[in-house]
Amino acid sequence: MIELRHVSKQFGRYSALEDVTACIRDESIYGLIGYNGAGKTTLLNMISGLYLPNYGEIFIEVNGEMCKPFDNVKVKRNLFYVSDDPYYLPYATLNTTRDFYKGFYRNFSESTFEKLVKLFKLDPEKRIGDFSKGMKRQAAIISGLSSRVKYLLLDESFDGLDPNMRVLVSNLLTEYLLEVGGTIIVASHNLYELENICDTIGMINGKRMAFSKEIEEIRGEYKKYRVALDKKIPKEVFTSLDEKNLREEGNIYTFVSCESEKNIKEKLYTHCSIILFEAYPLALNEIFKAEMGEGEDEYEGIFD
Secondary structure, eight states: OEEEEEEEEEETTEEEEEEEEEEEOSSEEEEEEOOTTSSHHHHHHHHTTSSOOSEEEEEEEETTEEEOOTTOHHHHTTEEEEOSSOOOOTTOBHHHHHHHHHTTOTTOOHHHHHHHHHHHTOOTTSBGGGSOHHHHHHHHHHHHHHHTOSEEEEESTTTTOOHHHHHHHHHHHHHHHHHTOSEEEEEESOHHHHHHHOSEEEEEETTEEEEEEEHHHHHHHOEEEEEEESSOOOHHHHHTTTOEEEEEETTEEEEEEOSOHHHHHHHHHTTOOEEEEEEEEOOHHHHHHHHTTOOOOOOTTTTO
16 A cells, blocks of 8 residues: 655755645556646656655555655565666666566566566567667566566556557556556556556646546546526536536536536526536546646637
8 A cells, every 4th residue: 555645746946746645555556647747757756765755755555564665675675666768777688687676576577577578579688778669668567567566656658659569568467466466556648548457546737636536436426517507697606516617508508517416406496497407427538638627629720
């Protein structure tokens, strides 16, 4: 289990993250989403013990003990971080990388390593520095999966992979969770991949954690509503419904809300009669856009 308690991180005068609180349970694949620059990498760097929070605390459970990760060898032996830009020594190969990690991670599996190298079709004797961007990511993923750690962190690890490799990595992460257990955190801005493999999602918006919940709970809360009323009503009425992305076309209103259908109807009935009331479930990418405050894209006139 990983606990984030009111975590904030600053670099000089720049605030990268503010008051982030979340609990990431064991035996789960946790998706961390947000725009580029939202603070996902900063958060992973703190969880992995590379950065020390300016405020708040991070605790990671290791053998029944809640430990702070910064400069903590006990935590690092149970955690592998596949960064957005993996670093390799100039003459490193997959085989020399295997030997390095084998000396640090006690559960490192040579059998798993060899099977993954064949699966990804990489040359274990070739310099990793001569690999393509996607192949370098594959090499890092191979090392992480072979280490068989309790905590596996991946930062934008699908970038640079072709569609077949993306499916392969998704399947391997699911299989890893089933066979090894532990906790996997996948930071990405690609919602489709996360929706397919994650059971829990944490969304960073405006340097803060907008929510951290199981996907099924999120889907149950957010709905898109389309209502037709007998007259126009003030927009403030919809603000009281915690609406997002309100669109108005005459007496027809479309919006996203976490309010229950019952509460929405009760509040609307105090101002007007309802002619039509429709509710639709939202896909994860639609929830993301609503939470980020995005409306419909406007393209007309751009090239005038």
